[in-house]
């Protein structure tokens with residue numbers, strides 16, 4: 001096992017990567033500064049009725065101007081890794097064509113600050129802020145032209161920053177930006193908020209995304225340091241067996257393989273093919289790909305980012321599929337956001353399903369996101385005592401540790417998020433940060449979970 005070495009039953013290995021994660025539109029602000037043009041999220045958020053309370057990322061947590069303070073917070077936290085994303089419309093304002101030097105300079109300043117504190121960057125190229133120009137010109141991910149434009153963007157970033165960035169993720173959560181950004185028969189409730197006619201249209205868009213990913217990997221490979229680790233960050237859907245027996249484990253593995261998001265995104269990326277059983281089940285809606293396209297989609301990656309928040313429970317069943325996904329009971333534990341059930345086993349089974357179902361037992365996985373919205377109040381001294389977040393992270397991290405102990409190829413853990421930020425359609429109403437942000441004054445105050453995570457890192461165990 002690549003990272004298990006040095007781990008004992010209670011401690012994480014010394015080379016385990018501890019990090020923090022953010023994304024551009026959720027933190028940067030400075031929406032109209034230094035030549036940045038709008039993304040689909042600017043347009044969406046400025047459209048009345050789309051985002052809670054009419055909130056936008058115009059200012060967000062003003063990270064564009066306060067990044068030094070944020071890097072300092074990370075250094076004090078003790079993380080040696082930081083996952084952030086580049087805003088495509090900041091560096092190539094129209095999505096294709098000339099680089100905006102001022103936009104690129106911002107990321108160089110950020111890389112400098114990280115380097116000063118010994119923090120390694122892990123850069124995501126696309127965390128949902130598509131240049132609006134590409135949406136206007138050809139409807140973004142719906143059109144095949146996005147593949148070439150994304151590849152050119154990846155190449156440009158590889159050339160501009162490739163000598164300084166050891167880890168790259170092409171796309172963040174294809175399943176989310178495709179399945180929530182677009183709706184089949186209703187408008188999606190993330191940008192661009194488009195209503196698609198049918199599932200075939202959805203799968204065409206997803207196909208463009210996975211092909212763009214594969215070509216993007218090749219473009220980065222050609223322009224970055226030889227030992228750069230390149231991959232994707234995906235919230236593929238993990239399934240835990242209801243009871244750990246052979247038959248329920250097999251059921252969970254089948255649920256994983258046939259899940260619509262997994263079968264159309266992570267499985268073709270890791271195996272270079274679509275599962276024929278799934279294609280048949282989709283009844284004409286699955287994408288058609290040539291052998292050459294499949295080869296590009298399956299371009300080998302060096303690292304897999306697993307964004308894990310929750311998962312499903314599967315049970316062996318006497319039906320055609322051979323399994324049932326068990327519905328979540330009404331009073332199942334949830335965090336302070338409606339979709340987030342507390343299912344910590346998912347993080348372990350998600351790691352294991354990459355090894356056992358996707359057939360990639362040696363692919364280094366990092367948990368590129370894991371976190372929750374809290375409902376904690378500050379005490380009289382101003383400390384947000386988010387023991388709800390600590391409870392949640394502690395449980396998930398315990399299951400990560402189980403995967404380490406059993407020798408799975410799990411190399412790092414990046415909680416979402418460093419600081420409270422713009423939570424997409426929920427605006428600023430939902431707080432995912434280990435650092436509290438006062439959105440009026442921009443004052444940052446570490447929460448109790450920040451101090452907890454500091455201690456996890458220091459002791460290399462779940463504390």
Ligand code: GBH
Nearest residue numbers: 023172173176180235307309339416423432
């Ligand atoms: C991640 O997505 C994102 O990468 C990150 O930017 C975000 O801030 C973080 O999680 C917290 O949400 O529309 O109510 O039907 C997490 C995966 C998948 C969770 C879509 C919310 C929408 C449920 N997301 N899901 S809903």
